[in-house]
Amino acid sequence: MNIAWKELKKNKSRFFILGSIVSLISLLTFIISGLANGLSQDNASLIKNLPNGEFYMKKDADQTYSLSKINHTTQEKLLKTEKDALALSIQMGFLNDVDGKQRSVSFVTATDSKFFPEVSVGEIILDSSMKEKEIQVGDRLTNNQYSGEFIVKGFVEQSKYSHAPVAFINIKDYEEIYKVAEMQLIYMPEKVVSQDETNGLQSFSNKEFLNTISSYKAEQLTLNMIVWFLVVISGMLFAIFFYMMNVQKIGLFGILKAIGIKTSSLFYMMWTQMSFITFVALVVSITISHLLNVFAPKGMPYYLSIETTVILSIMFLFIGFMGATLSGIQIKKVEPLQAIQRGEG
Template sequence: MFLALKEIKQSRLRSSMVVVIMTLIIWLVLFVAGLAAGLGNENASAIKAMPVSHFIIQEDAGERIARSTVSDSQLQQIKQQYGSAVMPLQLQQATITSPSDTNKTDVTYFGIDFTTELAPQPTLAAVDDKSVVIDDSFKAAGYTIGDAFKDERTGTVFTIKGFTAGKAYSHTPVIYLSTSAFKQIATPSATKKAGVNVVALRITDDEAQQLAIKGLTVVTKAAVVKQIPGYKEEQGSLTMMIAFLIGIATFVLAAFFYVITIQKMSQYGVLKALGATNRYLAKSLLLQIIFLALISIIISVLLTLGVAQLLPATMPFELSLPLVSGIIAIFVVVALLGSLLSLYRVFKVDPIEAIGGAGE
């Protein structure tokens, strides 16, 4: 450790350049990862937050809630098999306006039974056919409890009974209303079909496999989330960007450490001539790299948190402890991988050649 810190102190400019390069790369990865998580939540947080494990969905709906229809007769069969675990869900995207102005907002209605676990928190048993619970993103538009809004298509007016945090679907805020209230704003085609879109359940995989109702299938919540329009494509693109950045970081750091190691060959040769072992030199090099990586990581995390505070509320961005911890672990490994070529050169250095005595 002494040799590693001494070398960093003596080569301040070189060490600073390594820190700057690593900081910028890690900062970019953290920002893209936070953006990916934020976009993912804005696309699917309402489904992810549901305390369920599976959905019963129409077999040919491609695992998409909006395409599915579960008829009333099928719903009764499901209730007979699963009893109180059954939680019907209806979904429809629409546009609302405030009666006091003409500003329009795209939303997604979730028609639910407020006595089930699908009810948003805090649970409001007093919700009726004319009141709703809405996502708290509406607060930015000036909505408060007791305010009213109008469904653009039907003209139906609802009163806001309460707010719930972080509930969105397909990049639109979610409005929770009762199943009877949902009928007031449902499109004519949905009204003719009757029934519900899907049935949410909290059951085991074994119980899920026992469903035997013609035209229906059981899928996991994770599968439903992936099939939300745009979710898979959006996350796939951002994940690919992160993977490329990590790959580029590995090559950049490997080249950087290798060049630095080549410049110090004579010094390593002298140390070997004085009796330093490969193990001692390798330990010193790895400690130096880890130390620089940790400094870069700390600066990057602080920069990312600072920038996150400056981002507008309309930009979805979210950093969680598991996400940040995972990226930190990845970059520690990347830094160590980038040092492998340098370690190989240190192991192979010949003391006599390194100090210029090979031709004597």
């Protein structure tokens, strides 16, 4: 332990450079993870806010909910099997505000349920982000396919779909706009029904259903690949740095072994240095990345959770440990006499 600290003090500039690079890489990783989570919420918070359950759509819809149509008989049968089950439909559209400007929204309608707000004919409830567009309770909004007007009755928090604010409307109003009588999906939060009851339907967990949204899957896959790539780079960085350091210290290792220092103690010294550098780098990067939760611009979909932070921190410590350990294999092979002669030469 003392040797590890002495070397840290002696080679402050080297370890500072390594710590700075690790800090920047981890900061970038945390920020990208925050953006991935933020985009996930912005893309599908309507679905992510629901408890874990099962979604059902027609098999012949080819995992495209907009092509799914569930007949009334099947719908009624499934809704009776569980009191919290619901049928819903989602469709992209637009609203005209009081100034005549078009606002993109995701129209959502559902049968009576505790998970979605109750909306009467001619009423509409919007995601709170619409307040930023100067839409207020009591405003009258229109749609070109709707004969009447929608009266804004209220707002809900964190309810978006496909990067558009959700607009909850009554089933009858939805049918008038889109000229359809069938619902697209059945959602059941708990009960698993038999195959006979879901004949002709395909089931999806919440996560599986999210992956049927093409934009969601593409975004998350791309950003998560970048995160993993940065984590691997950090491990390679540790391996290269400690390898170079160990090559320069072959003579020192030989002397230490000659006076009775065990190989395990030398590894412990290296692990101590790695842990200290990684810990300091993570403290700096975590502090900055979480400050973005507070100070990020409103239009920036950014959210970094404590859970994600802990998981990534453990990954950085583990990959740093592996990188340093692999680079230290040469320590085990050092023969005291040869290393001393090499150092003298």
